[in-house]
Amino acid sequence: MKRLPIGLIRFVQYAVAVLLAVALFAAVTLLADARPAYALPEYAERTGEACATCHVSPGGGGPRTLRGLLWAARGRPDSVPPLPGVLMAPGVGDGSELYDIACAACHGSKGDGLFAIGLTGMRISKPAIRSFVVQGIPLSGMPAFKGQFTNAQLDALATFVAGLADGSIPPLPDSYPLPPAQFKCSPVSATVKCGVK
């Protein structure tokens, strides 16, 4: 029997090995990637959450919030896990301060609107405000703050926003002038000597 040239046998062996490797690689990637992939803003559509749930910037993209990080760490499920017991502003009781911390970035520091609509002059009740804050408004960009405020904080916030809305709380000032300094200091040798004016 005529023997095949050794070079040809080597070539066939080599080709079969390469084909097997490619097939194995394709099978592994296909199996590992069985979950459908989504383009990034589609995360919002799939989870029913606003961009701001996962991104620090209300418009989406860039650094992620704690919940966004947690969601990615859990393997990007269809719903964003809550952060139970993580208060946004522990110890803060003042409604206007809470507003400044949680709402001003979108509704404007004076409630006059920024990324989101202005709240001043709006006809809206306290319970409705509270419910919007807790539940959010899916896909509008208004995040849900469930679990991030205490009951008392929610009350203070709703009272403040309702006051802004119906005008019983006057529009906030542009700035708060500081009282003049109480102490007058003059450097004396190496130490600083201070006294009341």
Ligand code: HEC
């Ligand atoms: C459920 C959480 C979630 C929501 C909602 C979400 N994103 Fe993202 N987004 C992510 C994560 C996590 C990344 C990082 C890439 C990754 O892990 O796939 C990302 C990445 C991005 C990126 C790429 C740039 C970067 O920072 O990495 C853009 C742009 C982006 N998102 C825009 C948006 C926009 C716009 C919205 C709202 C329409 C939105 N996202 C809503 C979680 C989310």
Ligand code: HEC
């Ligand atoms: C990430 C941005 C964002 C933050 C933060 C945010 N909101 Fe909103 N909010 C929105 C958007 C967007 C809407 C939908 C209306 C619109 O398109 O402007 C909305 C709607 C509302 C409405 C309903 C208005 C109506 O009747 O349609 C209320 C009330 C409200 N927000 C109060 C608050 C309060 C109080 C806070 C702070 C605890 C807050 N929001 C924080 C973006 C935000």
